[in-house]
Amino acid sequence: MRYISLLLLVALSIFAFGCTSLQQETKPLEEENLEILDLKKSISEMDMKIEEINNKLFILQEKVNTNRDRIEALELEREKITVIPPVGLKVVKLKDEEEKVEEEEAAEEAEEEKEAPTPEEIYNRGRELLKAGRNGEARKTFSEFVERFPSHALADNALYWIGESFYSERNFKDALENFKAVVERYPDENKAPDAMLKMAYSYMELKEKARAEETLKELMDRYPLSEAAEKAEKRLGRP
Numbered sequence: 379m380r381y382i383s384l385l386l387l388v389a390l391s392i393f394a395f396g397c398t399s400l401q402q403e404t405k406p407l408e409e410e411n412l413e414i415l416d417l418k419k420s421i422s423e424m425d426m427k428i429e430e431i432n433n434k435l436f437i438l439q440e441k442v443n444t445n446r447d448r449i450e451a452l453e454l455e456r457e458k459i460t461v462i463p464p465v466g467l468k469v470v471k472l473k474d475e476e477e478k479v480e481e482e483e484a485a486e487e488a489e490e491e492k493e494a495p496t497p498e499e500i501y502n503r504g505r506e507l508l509k510a511g512r513n514g515e516a517r518k519t520f521s522e523f524v525e526r527f528p529s530h531a532l533a534d535n536a537l538y539w540i541g542e543s544f545y546s547e548r549n550f551k552d553a554l555e556n557f558k559a560v561v562e563r564y565p566d567e568n569k570a571p572d573a574m575l576k577m578a579y580s581y582m583e584l585k586e587k588a589r590a591e592e593t594l595k596e597l598m599d600r601y602p603l604s605e606a607a608e609k610a611e612k613r614l615g616r617p
Contacts, residue, residue, distance in 0.1 A: 534564035
């Protein structure tokens, strides 16, 4: 009897332990089910938002397509429009317009040439400025003359007077360069002998006596009948 009671006690203990274990296992399953439900709910809400965005994008695309169709229709209508000039308005052809522009340009050029000073007027202006002691302006005027009319009969004179303007300011280096230019560019013109004489004088002022004497001798050889050659001979002290 005592043995049977002991067995019953063991059996009850095992049953109680089993119930407790079952309860412990059941609780986590319930929590997992709740989490799964929450996830399903979140996914469902996200699907709804995505669907809403897709609907908005679809509506926007429809509006873009509609506007594009309207623009294309307007472009076609504009191409069909024919511009009709007002009554009484003369339609000038492109060729006639070009000829008119050319005529106006030719007239302007003729007017400018008519108003432009002659080479002699420019040269005389330079001489007047030089006499007035306005050397800088005179040089600018003579330089313009030589640049514009290098083959003119007065070109060597203009270049010579540039050298003279520097010489009068005792700027013998620049004076020498311009006197040299006269001899090199216009060796057969009337100012070449005078320019060569002034080259010698400039060398003397620059303390280059040997080159000065050499230039005077060359002047006498190249232009023996010139007045400048007579001055060179006297300068050298020849009888």
